Amino acid sequence: MTTEFHFPRAELPESIEKLRQEVRDFIAEERRNGSTPRPKNVGMFVSFDFTRKLAERGWIGMTWPKKYGGHERSTLERYAVTEELLSAGAPVRAHWIPDRQTGPLLLKFGTEAQKLKYLPGIAAGTCIFSIGLSEPNSGSDLASLRTRADKVEGGWKIHGTKLWNSNSHNAHFMITLCRTEPPGEDRHAGISQLIVDLSSPGVTVRPIINLAGEHDFNEVVLDGVFVADDQVLGKVGNGWNQVSAELAYERSGPERWLSAFRLLAELTESLGKKASASACRQLGQMFSHLLSLRQMSISIAVMLQSGSAPHLEAAIVKDLGTCFEQEMVRVARDLVHAEGVDIHGRHRLVGELLDHAQMWSVIYTVRGGAKEIMRGVIARGLGLR
Amino acid sequence: MSENTTMLIEAAGKMFADLCTRQALDAAESAFPQTMWADIEAGGFPAMLASESDGGIAAAPSDAVAVLRVAGRHSVPLPLAETMVARWLMSEASVAPIAGPLTIALGSETQRWQLKGRGRNRTLHGREDAVAWARDAKSIVVIVPKAKGVVLCMVEPSRFESEARRNIAGEPRDRIAANGIVPGAVAALDNISIDKVLCMAALFRAALSVGALGQVLDLCVKYTPERIQFGRPLSRLQAIQQQLAVLAGSVAASAAITEAAGCTVNQLDGKLMVAVARSRVADAIDTATGIAHQVHGAIGFAREYMLHFSTRRLWAWRDEYGAAVAWREFVGRTFVGTPADELWPALAAVGSNG
Numbered sequence: 046m047t048t049e050f051h052f053p054r055a056e057l058p059e060s061i062e063k064l065r066q067e068v069r070d071f072i073a074e075e076r077r078n079g080s081t082p083r084p085k086n087v088g089m090f091v092s093f094d095f096t097r098k099l100a101e102r103g104w105i106g107m108t109w110p111k112k113y114g115g116h117e118r119s120t121l122e123r124y125a126v127t128e129e130l131l132s133a134g135a136p137v138r139a140h141w142i143p144d145r146q147t148g149p150l151l152l153k154f155g156t157e158a159q160k161l162k163y164l165p166g167i168a169a170g171t172c173i174f175s176i177g178l179s180e181p182n183s184g185s186d187l188a189s190l191r192t193r194a195d196k197v198e199g200g201w202k203i204h205g206t207k208l209w210n211s212n213s214h215n216a217h218f219m220i221t222l223c224r225t226e227p228p229g230e231d232r233h234a235g236i237s238q239l240i241v242d243l244s245s246p247g248v249t250v251r252p253i254i255n256l257a258g259e260h261d262f263n264e265v266v267l268d269g270v271f272v273a274d275d276q277v278l279g280k281v282g283n284g285w286n287q288v289s290a291e292l293a294y295e296r297s298g299p300e301r302w303l304s305a306f307r308l309l310a311e312l313t314e315s316l317g318k319k320a321s322a323s324a325c326r327q328l329g330q331m332f333s334h335l336l337s338l339r340q341m342s343i344s345i346a347v348m349l350q351s352g353s354a355p356h357l358e359a360a361i362v363k364d365l366g367t368c369f370e371q372e373m374v375r376v377a378r379d380l381v382h383a384e385g386v387d388i389h390g391r392h393r394l395v396g397e398l399l400d401h402a403q404m405w406s407v408i409y410t411v412r413g414g415a416k417e418i419m420r421g422v423i424a425r426g427l428g429l430r
Numbered sequence: 431m432s433e434n435t436t437m438l439i440e441a442a443g444k445m446f447a448d449l450c451t452r453q454a455l456d457a458a459e460s461a462f463p464q465t466m467w468a469d470i471e472a473g474g475f476p477a478m479l480a481s482e483s484d485g486g487i488a489a490a491p492s493d494a495v496a497v498l499r500v501a502g503r504h505s506v507p508l509p510l511a512e513t514m515v516a517r518w519l520m521s522e523a524s525v526a527p528i529a530g531p532l533t534i535a536l537g538s539e540t541q542r543w544q545l546k547g548r549g550r551n552r553t554l555h556g557r558e559d560a561v562a563w564a565r566d567a568k569s570i571v572v573i574v575p576k577a578k579g580v581v582l583c584m585v586e587p588s589r590f591e592s593e594a595r596r597n598i599a600g601e602p603r604d605r606i607a608a609n610g611i612v613p614g615a616v617a618a619l620d621n622i623s624i625d626k627v628l629c630m631a632a633l634f635r636a637a638l639s640v641g642a643l644g645q646v647l648d649l650c651v652k653y654t655p656e657r658i659q660f661g662r663p664l665s666r667l668q669a670i671q672q673q674l675a676v677l678a679g680s681v682a683a684s685a686a687i688t689e690a691a692g693c694t695v696n697q698l699d700g701k702l703m704v705a706v707a708r709s710r711v712a713d714a715i716d717t718a719t720g721i722a723h724q725v726h727g728a729i730g731f732a733r734e735y736m737l738h739f740s741t742r743r744l745w746a747w748r749d750e751y752g753a754a755v756a757w758r759e760f761v762g763r764t765f766v767g768t769p770a771d772e773l774w775p776a777l778a779a780v781g782s783n784g
């Protein structure tokens with residue numbers, strides 16, 4: 046008997062190096078011409094200009110069929126592009142969720158008409174989706190959601206409130222998880238995914254300012270919003286299974302261990318070649334975590350490429366990755382002081398990144414599924430529950 | 431993994447599980463288990479890295495990693511990793527193969543072994559702490575660095591001044607010294623550096639550790655459902671489940687990076703991947719041994735229960751063939767001071783540097 050989880054050794058094909066270089070050259074050019082400066086913040090920001098340029102280069106919807114505006118490239122090629130964009134701190138917020146999650150979801154469960162309607166716009170960077178899962182009274186316990194859709198002539202009417210919806214203020218649509226049947230014996234039954242046009246009557250998107258003073262997420266109130274029958278995603282009542290499929294994409298990627306990478310990069314530079322042995326040990330420990338996580342993410346990308354849905358492995362990467370990032374911020378704070386990095390003068394950028402990362406890092410282990418929930422998934426995989 | 435390797439690993443799993451009973455492991459902490467060695471040698475494992483003409487199968491380092499992982503899982507109380515390295519080096523240097531357990535002496539970064547004099551009169555000088563199984567080896571392969579490569583000196587253990595010692599896991603780790611021994615065979619190896627030898631030995635410690643970590647996880651997953659407290663199995667308690675999930679994650683990460691390091695150890699930057707693996711594995715050892723003993727309660731502290739065979743080995747192996755702090759420092763030193771925009775390309779190239 047063995048209970049170990051296996052992440053088969055996987056390598057990215059060498060052909061990917063050329064693509065990587067193209068992305069690096071593009072970002073370097075953006076830096077040079079001043080369109081996209083070296084980031085002073087960790088995390089993702091919205092730049093429609095940047096999103097449009099990526100779309101022009103074919104780096105959104107990379108793996109999708111050409112007839113839907115995609116580029117028919119491999120999952121691994123997309124993986125390499127995401128690594129390059131995230132490590133550079135590129136402003137990819139606008140299209141990130143639709144590219145990562147909504148697209149694959151539509152491809153898997155959408156009707157032909159839905160695919161033709163939405164996918165080309167997503168790939169062009171002009172059609173933005175947000176995710177409507179959480180609610181005021183439903184977070185980790187998502188199946189307790191109360192937003193409901195009542196059957197009406199030709200469609201559904203939705204009543205309810207969605208919360209913490211990232212980027213909904215920039216989005217055109219929101220895939221909304223709601224009850225299409227009252228809760229019964231099986232609490233996962235009777236839940237569906239509906240595509241809500243955020244410009245519909247009855248939709249109110251209210252900003253929620255976060256701890257860092259930014260407008261990144263929102264409250265979306267749905268007050269009798271009409272959704273036509275042809276805007277149901279997948280099967281009515283099958284929403285829970287569909288959401289679960291979505292999560293492997295959300296949880297396993299490099300965004301789970303590269304969100305504060307700009308801090309690590311600027312800090313590493315600022316410490317200089319003469320850093321103390323102790324600083325090198327702490328940095329080395331961080332790099333070792335990062336490179337181990339990278340092996341695991343690449344392994345998952347290969348599993349996704351071959352069509353499997355590695356939920357358990359994704360939960361492991363999410364848990365380890367987000368905990369690593371929190372620890373990294375703590376280590377960085379100690380290191381700048383221990384090594385006397387001039388964060389008020391020459392290395393002001395490191396100080397700014399550190400402050401920003403400090404604020405965001407508290408939430409790394411909450412968003413996208415709290416760490417306790419991830420660990421519950423892993424414990425189930427161990428057969429303990 | 432090739433079909434051959436898969437078969438080799440299956441064979442190793444069966445054999446090691448049968449041989450490494452609690453009694454056998456206990457006994458090995460006071461006397462060398464000769465018959466166990468004979469069985470494992472007959473299975474072909476210690477010589478697997480040597481060429482076919484030298485009695486091996488010219489296996490890849492990644493295959494050795496896979497076998498050692500199984501050995502680590504069962505706490506095989508033998509110098510299997512050391513003999514693998516020794517037989518590989520001897521085969522590379524065309525030194526006639528020697529059957530039986532062997533070990534290696536690399537010296538330390540501050541004190542390497544030295545050969546003085548010329549030709550037949552060359553003598554060996556130096557001292558080293560904690561040489562694995564020195565007293566039980568048929569021969570010790572002493573590795574002397576030279577300008578380019580190393581010189582292998584084959585010396586029987588009885589010829590050293592020595593003090594028998596053991597590590598925290600009860601494995602022999604002897605202190606040996608030589609002040610002018612004339613070695614048996616001497617052979618130069620120009621294309622293998624002392625760093626390379628250290629890397630291989632360090633990689634093999636990571637492989638053994640990953641195996642032992644897997645065993646620690648298995649013991650926890652087996653024990654916690656059987657232990658009833660407050661009318662429920664411990665495994666039903668969320669506090670326990672959460673800890674075991676953390677343990678499982680650390681084990682998975684260590685296994686993934688060690689497997690990768692095994693595949694890349696012969697590349698130009700092979701040392702960096704080994705260092706990364708050793709650093710990651712050390713963190714997993716700290717996490718896993720702490721959690722495993724916590725969820726086991728007092729029984730885990732009892733000699734009669736199996737957990738300590740794995741955890742004591744993990745504590746020892748964490749800092750052998752380079753301490754975790756040294757490996758971390760090497761990783762950090764490699765990158766520190768890199769311009770911010772060059773860091774990611776440098777990291778992304780690790781392990782793909784053919």
Ligand SMILES: Cc1cc2nc3c(=O)[nH]c(=O)nc-3n(C[C@H](O)[C@H](O)[C@H](O)COP(=O)(O)OP(=O)(O)OC[C@H]3O[C@@H](n4cnc5c(N)ncnc54)[C@H](O)[C@@H]3O)c2cc1C
Nearest residue numbers: 176177178179184185209210211408412413414415417418
């Ligand atoms: C920056 C950010 C962006 C987000 N973007 C979106 C978005 O675009 N769309 C969207 O739908 N949602 C979004 N979310 C919401 C996110 O999915 C939830 O925050 C998350 O699922 C946790 O839910 P909660 O915040 O309600 O916490 P709760 O579920 O109330 O949990 C609070 C704490 O209790 C713990 N806990 C809960 N249940 C258990 C249990 N059974 N056992 C042990 N511990 C438990 C949790 O682990 C957590 O530590 C976002 C959140 C953040 C912070």
